Amino acid sequence: MAVNYREIDKSHVWHPLFQHQSLNDSDLTVFKSADGCIIVDDEGKEYLDAYSALWNVNVGYGRQEIVNAVYDQMKELPYYPHSQINVPATQLAEKLASVLPGDLNHVYFCNSGSEANETAIKIARQYGKLTYPDQNRYKIISRYQGYHGFTFGAMSATGQVVRRKAFEPLVPGFHHAHPPYCHRCPLGLEYPSCNVACVEEIERMIRAEGAETVIAVIAEPIIGGGGIIDPPDDYFPRLREICDDYGLLLILDEVITGFGRTGKMFACEHWDVQPDIMTMAKGLTSGYLPLGACVTSTEVFNTFLGSPEEKREFSQVCTYGGHPAACAAGVANLEILQTERLWENAEKVGKYLFDKLSTLKSMPIVSDVRGKGLMIAVELCEADGSRLKTKKTNKISGQLKENGLIVGKIGHAIEEDENILHIAPPLILSEVEADTIHDILRDVLLKQ
Ligand SMILES: Cc1ncc(COP(=O)(O)O)c(C=O)c1O
Structure with a gap:
């Protein structure tokens, strides 16, 4: 019988910045393997990791x-x-x-x-x-x-x-x-x-x-x-x-x-x-x-x-x-x-991604796109320009993940609504992968 790691985890592991009671409604993901910018969960589903795990897998996975x-x-x-x-x-x-x-x-x-x-x-x-x-x-x-x-x-x-x-x-x-x-x-x-x-x-x-x-x-x-x-x-x-x-x-x-x-x-x-x-x-x-x-x-x-x-x-x-x-x-x-002079790739593909993401500013839900290299924020807003409600931002990041894109977001940081998505993929990112980040984000935002 397969080991149920979720149940064992639920019984024994204390995760960071996490309300464990929410495990009654939803599960955390078990990640099993990774290569390049792609990580794979225990059901074989692939995700483009546009957060480099926690801003850190700069050279990508599988080196x-x-x-x-x-x-x-x-x-x-x-x-x-x-x-x-x-x-x-x-x-x-x-x-x-x-x-x-x-x-x-x-x-x-x-x-x-x-x-x-x-x-x-x-x-x-x-x-x-x-x-x-x-x-x-x-x-x-x-x-x-x-x-x-x-x-x-x-x-x-x-x-x-x-x-x-x-x-x-x-x-x-x-x-x-x-x-x-x-x-x-x-x-x-x-x-x-x-x-x-x-x-x-x-x-x-x-x-x-x-x-x-x-x-x-x-x-x-x-x-x-x-x-x-x-x-x-x-x-x-x-x-x-x-x-x-x-x-x-x-x-x-x-x-x-x-x-x-x-x-x-x-x-x-x-x-x-x-x-x-x-x-x-x-x-x-x-x-x-x-x-x-x-x-x-x-x-x-x-x-x-x-x-x-x-x-x-x-x-x-x-x-x-x-x-x-x-x-x-x-x-x-x-x-x-x-x-591999990866800082140069971060600058080049970062600029490419930044320009693409900047076009999202024409959508009423995007108030700002900023950053340098492969460290880019997409700030979200309500129709009146105020910060998008935290719950809505969390929902959007969940939908991005369902669609195979992992991004970060501001969390436990400010008293106001937390409305900023963080995009910081591995520095090996290709333009094709940058297109994927843009396309999934655009499609999810269009549905809000
Ligand atoms: C700017 C900055 N400084 C310090 C830290 C702390 O690093 P660590 O989590 O490795 O202790 C972090 C972690 O995210 C960070 O972003």
Whole structure:
């Protein structure tokens, strides 16, 4: 008799962000296999995965090179802590330093995006104590709608209020500015006459808090889960300037945007802005194994140097940080990205898909299409232009899945109706597959 995995799952598994009572009315899908951009469920039904699983399978499914690299490494040395050297971690760190902008060249490995941001926050706080011993710099500014992870520090930086409420009070010292969400500007202004007031707000916050109490700003170059919010081109250059003026570290969270997603290897390259610290995960291994990293500039790294008696070293250990098998996956993944120049495909096919999806704006239910590369939002609205009701958006995403297309959507992020579809397919997407995404989406929207 076939094993009923749904029943076992229902009895024993607790899924993320999920109301288990709804399993009385509908089932979750059992996914069994995948290749390229296509995933297959236990009944053999195929879906075009236009969400790269969870924004992360950048090189696509079924990459034997990554499987082989992990297998070989597991046979040779499955694990040893990163208190000593292992070869794949060293190779991956060197490779990262060679592709990262500027002097981002010191890599601290961990297991996830949350841990990478947790690490960045702690590096920033310790850097504050070391660099400004006569001040009390610990505060960090982030943005509403931004997401940085589920651990307490990263969640405190997160600006998705719905995800935070149940766990408050959070870590002290985190302050949130409004995001550069031009389509529904939270400040009620319009670009460019606004003079990018949302970034100037960050400077005002620094002054109001007292610069001698603030150590960093953390931001996603393009807000991902909070609705794919890509800033005007002058936002990040100005933010860099503000951080420099007040002696703050700029932490860029490239967990989603890194490794080709937006049409550049890293999204900060769109504006020629180098952060002091960059965090990454997802596309670092394309999800084949868990791995995160926090990379700092030479200046940040050197701040932690000193004699043992001074105790300046970064005060954190992570058992599985730099795991040899995960790093071997990372090396093989990066080789694929570089050999196939997948960021270029993301730019080319992304533009093709963006242009096609933009034609949907002629439909009354689509209020905006935005994004960069293969990171595209389709924002839905009611007839009066207000946000489409959450229930209707959820229904549409369900219908897309029934029709063989998986997309993401904003969820558990904002108090208002959640009305934004996220399209972020693997970076190997072809134009034919882009047509399929457009056609299924158009047909489902036409029926609303
Ligand atoms: C921008 C960003 N940062 C951090 C995280 C947290 O990563 P993880 O889920 O691997 O902890 C995510 C996860 O989606 C993310 O989108």
